[in-house]
Amino acid sequence: MISLKNSHQKQKGFTLIEIMIALTIGIFLAAGVAQVFIGTKQTNRMQENLSRMQENARFAMYFLTQEIRQAGFEGSVCGNKKLLETAYNNLDSSDAMYHFNSSDAIVGFDSFGLNGSDKITVKRVVLSGQGISIVLPHNNSNANLKVESNVGSFDSGDIVLVTNCSRGDIFQIINTTGAGGTTLAHSVGNNNQPGNKTNNLSAEYTGPAQVYRFSVRMAEYTIEEDGFGVPGLMLNNGVITQQLVPNIENMQILYGQRQGGVMFYVPAATAGLDMAQVISIRVSLLARSPDDFVATNPQPYFYNGVDVSGAAIPDRRLRKVYTSTIAVRNRLN
Secondary structure, rough: OOOOOOOOOOOOOOOOHHHHHHHHHHHHHHHHHHHHHHHHHHHHHHHHHHHHHHHHHHHHHHHHHHHHHHOOOOOOHHHOHHHHHHHHHEEEEEHHHOOOOOHHOOEOOOOOOOOHOOOOEEEEEEEEEEEEEEEOOOOOOEEEEEEEEOOOOOOOOOOEEEEEOOEEEEEEEOOOEEEOOOEEOOOOOOOOOEEEEEOOOOOOOOOOOEEEEEEEEEEEEEEEEOOOOOOOEEEEEEOOOOEEEEEEEEEEEEEEEEEEEEEEEEEEOOOOOHHHOEEEEEEEEEEEEEOOOOOOOOOOEOOOOEEOOHHOOOOOOOOOEEEEEOOOOHOOO
């Protein structure tokens, strides 16, 4: 006989309503996870741009500081900082790379570069290698200079400085002769570049006069764009021009001169400023983040006495001002 008991079985699976509820919860959870991911990514992006901006500013300030603090540096020959102010330059050239005057070791230009940036040119003398002593008294009308063994030190074409710590002459070696190259010829002619103006030196040198390899380093810094339109700190050293640090938008420079016991910092074109008396330089850099759209809105900033905001800001980059005061070591008393 067929049983009349209720044969209804329990429902298996989910109803449509349960599925819709689960999907809705899943969507909310996924949206939350996505929001956290996007927020974390944006935070990391901002932190990375801040770090790179600070690093660029630090590198730019490092290059400027190293150059400016050594302006006029003459290699500590005899500890006489006035030496090169009286050195006679016998080189037959008007090229700035072969000439040095302590009064033009620092030259400034206002509003010369990109966005009204300033430009600064710094010169310093570099004496490389060990000095080689003169072994025989030198007659200043004689085109030959006798020195100790010169093996591996000087060669034809080298620019050198001979000094007795009170006088100095800059000339080009035309030839080295004698055992170990102990005779340095500095005559005119011989198609050397730049060559010498005369056979004569300005003084007669005896011991303990020494001869050093001589060069003038010129460094010109300003703000310009590279080939991709990225602004940055640009260096021209007389041989090549290259961008040292990217994403530096502006550079403003003030020159410090002491008057009546008080330090004044003024722009380069200020009337009465004597560049030969400048003992410190204040550099202000405006750095920007490498990436655009880092911030949600254009970020206002204050630079060079001006509040920049609104339509004057063309992007959503981060910007920050970095300022440093640099002492010109060779002019400090």
